[in-house]
Amino acid sequence: MERIVAKFGGSSVADANQIKKLRSIVDHDLRRRIVVVSAPGKRHGGESKLTDLLYLCQEMGAMATSIDEPFGLIRGRYMEIAVDLNLDQTILSDIDRFGEELTAGCTPDYAASRGEYFSARLIAEYLGAEFIDPAEYIVIRANGTIAPESYDLLGARLANLDSRYVMAGFYGRDRNGEVKTFSRGGSDISGAIAARAAGAACYENWTDTSGILMADPRIIDNPRPIDEISFREIREMAYMGASVFHDEAILPVREASIPIRIKNTNSPEDPGTLITATLSDKTISSTEIAGIAGKKGFSMISLEKSLMNREVGFVYRLLGILSEQGVSFEQCPSSIDSVSVIFEDEKLRGLDDVLIDQICRQLQPDNVAVEKNIALVAVVGEGMVRTVGIAGKIFGALGKAGINVRVINQGASEMNIIIGVSDDDYEATVRVLYEVFVGQGKQS
Numbered sequence: 419m420e421r422i423v424a425k426f427g428g429s430s431v432a433d434a435n436q437i438k439k440l441r442s443i444v445d446h447d448l449r450r451r452i453v454v455v456s457a458p459g460k461r462h463g464g465e466s467k468l469t470d471l472l473y474l475c476q477e478m479g480a481m482a483t484s485i486d487e488p489f490g491l492i493r494g495r496y497m498e499i500a501v502d503l504n505l506d507q508t509i510l511s512d513i514d515r516f517g518e519e520l521t522a523g524c525t526p527d528y529a530a531s532r533g534e535y536f537s538a539r540l541i542a543e544y545l546g547a548e549f550i551d552p553a554e555y556i557v558i559r560a561n562g563t564i565a566p567e568s569y570d571l572l573g574a575r576l577a578n579l580d581s582r583y584v585m586a587g588f589y590g591r592d593r594n595g596e597v598k599t600f601s602r603g604g605s606d607i608s609g610a611i612a613a614r615a616a617g618a619a620c621y622e623n624w625t626d627t628s629g630i631l632m633a634d635p636r637i638i639d640n641p642r643p644i645d646e647i648s649f650r651e652i653r654e655m656a657y658m659g660a661s662v663f664h665d666e667a668i669l670p671v672r673e674a675s676i677p678i679r680i681k682n683t684n685s686p687e688d689p690g691t692l693i694t695a696t697l698s699d700k701t702i703s704s705t706e707i708a709g710i711a712g713k714k715g716f717s718m719i720s721l722e723k724s725l726m727n728r729e730v731g732f733v734y735r736l737l738g739i740l741s742e743q744g745v746s747f748e749q750c751p752s753s754i755d756s757v758s759v760i761f762e763d764e765k766l767r768g769l770d771d772v773l774i775d776q777i778c779r780q781l782q783p784d785n786v787a788v789e790k791n792i793a794l795v796a797v798v799g800e801g802m803v804r805t806v807g808i809a810g811k812i813f814g815a816l817g818k819a820g821i822n823v824r825v826i827n828q829g830a831s832e833m834n835i836i837i838g839v840s841d842d843d844y845e846a847t848v849r850v851l852y853e854v855f856v857g858q859g860k861q862s
């Protein structure tokens with residue numbers, strides 16, 4: 419029988435009520451044999467995700483500060499779930515032992531991983547399924563990528579087609595056997611690994627929106643859901659800020675041609691979004707763009723030098739300076755006499771002064787400037803390459819709205835156009851672009 423891997427995110431396991439919905443979804447289709455879960459997420463806007471509380475406890479434990487308050491919240495959340503689902507409460511003594519580990523000091527990865535570990539143990543018991551600890555099967559290399567043997571190890575564990583499994587998301591182990599997590603939102607990657615390891619017919623990703631939406635619902639009211647999107651498009655959108663699906667979760671399933679469906683736990687009948695290798699011509703021609711995504715928090719270093727285009731190896735040496743400082747960049751738009759490099763602030767790590775110093779010494783530019791507080795917004799779509807006038811539409815609309823575009827970049831694939839604006843103009847830019855391509859954007 420075909421099997422489906424169903425990954426449920428933090429919003430889908432936030433409390434007993436959500437976990438009951440999970441069970442009804444899993445019971446509804448017998449092919450849903452492999453369930454991957456996150457740690458309980460926010461039940462309402464003001465609350466913290468359990469993962470954030472775990473990182474906080476780890477930091478407090480490392481500073482020998484009492485963790486009683488945040489740890490009490492964590493313990494309370496699990497206890498409520500166990501009580502409301504009538505589960506065995508002996509898990510609480512394991513949670514208390516973990517509290518002692520936090521106080522004694524443990525790694526941030528281990529601390530965060532327990533969010534998913536306890537969540538999966540409770541849900542496995544509730545479903546009467548086998549619990550899988552991914553630290554026994556998934557090997558994560560030092561650079562965060564998945565060691566290839568993980569697929570065989572996990573595939574062998576998932577071999578019984580009649581069993582139902584619940585695996586904890588977000589972590590595995592490193593080459594030394596220590597617990598190691600993926601980057602934030604990484605349970606999506608765990609689900610993709612399980613889908614590939616099990617040779618699943620489909621990877622379902624259950625969340626709190628009815629699929630991938632054409633823009634962030636926190637900015638646009640009721641954005642239109644995307645029916646079908648390609649692996650290439652979703653990777654661009656996810657990387658550029660559509661946080662509903664981790665950009666690195668595409669790779670394991672893309673290599674095995676397993677389709678992904680993003681579904682809504684709170685509205686399971688909605689079709690959601692299908693992510694496939696190739697889009698039908700109908701899908702490509704039905705919309706000018708696939709969607710709009712973006713995020714704040716970038717800085718840009720711009721250099722000008724007359725006849726830069728004649729200076730062999732100029733950009734090579736510029737990128738060499740970044741490499742020496744261990745800084746990775748996002749975009750590198752250029753023209754004949756100028757080049758800019760855009761960095762995510764988190765990755766720049768406040769090294770702009772050091773970089774400028776090196777750039778001035780090694781490259782002797784006529785001018786060098788740093789701009790901070792930049793937001794990047796990407797308009798994404800495979801169909802864009804076939805459509806005349808997309809750029810005109812974007813810049814016409816932004817000009818009319820009085821939004822100053824600080825930088826423009828188009829990917830070589832012609833599948834995206836990236837616009838840099840001031841952080842303050844970020845939301846307005848998304849609204850203007852949504853309005854011009856889709857209509858009915860939220861106006862404020």
Ligand SMILES: Nc1ncnc2c1ncn2[C@@H]1O[C@H](COP(=O)(O)OP(=O)(O)O)[C@@H](O)[C@H]1O
Nearest residue numbers: 427428429625626627630631633634660661662
């Ligand atoms: N284009 C988009 N489509 C859908 N959701 C988006 C998009 N961009 C950002 N989001 C946000 O992603 C959230 C879902 O991701 P996440 O919180 O990680 O869910 P989960 O708890 O299921 O892992 C949505 O509630 C929404 O606020």
Ligand SMILES: N[C@@H](CC(=O)OP(=O)(O)O)C(=O)O
Nearest residue numbers: 427428456469602603604605
């Ligand atoms: N719990 C982890 C991993 C994860 O993927 O969570 P979620 O599925 O709720 O985005 C995090 O918060 O980063």
